[in-house]
Amino acid sequence: MRIYSRYLLKEMLALFCLSLLALLSIYLLVDFFAKVDNALENHAGFLPLLFFLANQIPFILGKFIPLALLLATMLALGGMAQNNEILAFQASGLSLVKLARPLVGAGLVLALATFFINNYLVPVTSLEADRLKTVALKGKKEKNLYNLKSLWYSGEGGIYYFENLDPVKKTIEKALLYRFSDDRRLSLRLDIEKLAYLEDDKKWVGGKVRVRDFRFRDGFTDVAGFRQVENMDLEINETFQDFLVPRKEPDRMSLTELKSYIGKAKNAGLSHMEYTVEIFNRMLYPFSCPLMILLAIPFSLTSRRHGGAARGVAISLMLGFSFWITLSLSLALGQGRLLSPLMAALLPYLLYGSFALFMLRQKVS
16 A cells, blocks of 8 residues: 555545544433433333444434544645645645545445444344333333234235234134135135144144135136135244244344345235335445545545634534435435435435535546
C-alpha cells in the first residue's frame, strides 16, 4: 500500500471510529431514557435494561456505519483541504480519482461488515431486545411469533384451512381439506374436528372426520357420497412445521428466513411483498457505504472558510438523512406495489450514485 493511501486511511478511519462511537452513544442514551421509566415502573432493575441496550448495538451499527463513513470522509478530507494537503497531493501528480480509491476500497470492506451484521447478528439480537422490552421492561407476555389462529395453505395435496394451531402439542383444532382431480376439479372435502401430527410416526391423524366425495357430471359438480369416520390416517405431505408461518418483522429475519417465509406465505395466501422488498434492500444496503464516501468527497473539497467542521457535519447529516428518507419512501412504494421490489430498493442508489458521480466529475474537470 502506498504512503498516501495509508495516510488517507489513517485519517479517515480514526474519524470513522469516533463518528460511529458518537452516533452509537447518542442512540443508546436516547433509548436509555425512553425505556428507564418502564424498567422502574415494573421493578425490572437496570440489568435487563442494560442487556436490552447491548442487544440494540448490532442494529445501531448496521444502520449507522454508512452515516459514520460519510461524516468521517467529510471531516478528514475537509480538514486536509483546509490545510492545503489535497492541493499538495494534486501538485505531486495524484489525481482526485487516485485519492478516492483507497477510501472507496475501505468502504467496500465495511460494506461486507455491514452485510454480515445486518444478516447474521441483527435478526438474533433484535428478537432478544424485543423479548426483553416486552417481558422484562414492560411486564407483558411474550408475543407469539407464528400465525396460529387461522390459516389457508396451498400444498401439493390440495388446499387446507386450519384454525387454532398448537405448536407445542402439534394439533389443530379444526381443519378443512380440499382435494382436486387431475383436471383441477373438486374431488374430495374433509371436515376434521381435530387434526394431530404424530412426530414419531411422521403422519397425520384426524378425529371425527366427515368425508364428502364429489363428481363432475353434466357440467356440474355435486356430492357423490358422504361418510363419517371417528379416526382416520391422512395423507398430507407437509409436516406441522411447514404450516407454521412466522410473524416476525422483515428486519428480524435473515435472508434464508425471508426466502422461506415468502414460500410459505405464497402457499398460505398471505401478503409477502414487504418481505420481498426487504430481501432486495438487505442485499443492496451495504453498497450505501462506498456511496456515502463518493458523496462526501466532492463536498469536502469545497471551500471551508465559512463554518469549518460544523459546515462539514451539517452537510453530512443533510446528505445522509435525505438518502435515508428517499430510501424509506422508495421501499414504501415497493411495499405498496407502486414499484417493483428490485426498483424500490435500487432507485435511491441510482439517484444518489448519479449525483455523486456528477459532482465528482465537476471536481475532476
